[in-house]
Amino acid sequence: QKEVEQDPGPLSVPEGAIVSLNCTYSNSAFQYFMWYRQYSRKGPELLMYTYSSGNKEDGRFTAQVDKSSKYISLFIRDSQPSDSATYLCAMSVDSNYQLIWGAGTKLIIKP
Amino acid sequence: NAGVTQTPKFRILKIGQSMTLQCTQDMNHNYMYWYRQDPGMGLKLIYYSVGAGITDKGEVPNGYNVSRSTTEDFPLRLELAAPSQTSVYFCASSRDAFSGNTIYFGEGSWLTVV
Numbered sequence: 211q212k213e214v215e216q217d218p219g220p221l222s223v224p225e226g227a228i229v230s231l232n233c234t235y236s237n238s239a240f241q242y243f244m245w246y247r248q249y250s251r252k253g254p255e256l257l258m259y260t261y262s263s264g265n266k267e268d269g270r271f272t273a274q275v276d277k278s279s280k281y282i283s284l285f286i287r288d289s290q291p292s293d294s295a296t297y298l299c300a301m302s303v304d305s306n307y308q309l310i311w312g313a314g315t316k317l318i319i320k321p
Numbered sequence: 322n323a324g325v326t327q328t329p330k331f332r333i334l335k336i337g338q339s340m341t342l343q344c345t346q347d348m349n350h351n352y353m354y355w356y357r358q359d360p361g362m363g364l365k366l367i368y369y370s371v372g373a374g375i376t377d378k379g380e381v382p383n384g385y386n387v388s389r390s391t392t393e394d395f396p397l398r399l400e401l402a403a404p405s406q407t408s409v410y411f412c413a414s415s416r417d418a419f420s421g422n423t424i425y426f427g428e429g430s431w432l433t434v435v
Contacts, residue, residue: 253429
């Protein structure tokens with residue numbers, strides 16, 4: 211079993227839809243949770259960063275952590291074609307520990 | 322605003338050849354990393370460095386070597402290339418140790434070993 215599981219997709223939705231992207235994990239010690247966006251043939255870039263449980267909102271993006279279920283989510287409201295990318299989740303035990311990455315979900319927003 | 326710069330972008334190697342992937346950053350970050358990314362797999366840490374002259378193995382170091390003679394540069398050396406090293410390689414740097422909120426990635430190097 212992988213330490214972090216993420217559905218590879220692709221997930222295809224129409225423009226304007228609400229998108230839900232998810233990761234599950236097995237290590238209950240994870241406390242730092244991140245979502246990265248990776249455009250085709252580019253390096254990942256940080257999108258959202260959350261410590262411990264709860265929600266965090268930034269514009270159209272909301273990151274949610276449910277530690278009891280070992281489940282994190284990224285919601286995208288009013289999705290745009292420019293949101294088409296691969297979304298990677300990453301997590302770590304503490305700020306001095308290496309990140310463990312999900313395989314990424316490919317998202318396609320159709321105009 | 323360069324950030325993390327990797328070269329080459331694309332390379333085809335024959336089995337048994339060697340090569341070096343170059344990486345440089347202009348953000349004065351102490352921490353630098355090399356990751357590989359394979360289809361359907363998460364990023365895997367190959368090597369990392371916490372400062373000039375200090376390097377350490379990550380999760381998948383076999384077949385690779387690194388050096389860190391300056392703060393800016395962190396080259397990755399592939400010795401005796403094998404088909405299993407066909408992958409996309411990303412160099413990254415951060416101000417703090419592994420802090421997910423401060424890691425900056427280069428644009429990647431696509432390597433094919435035939």
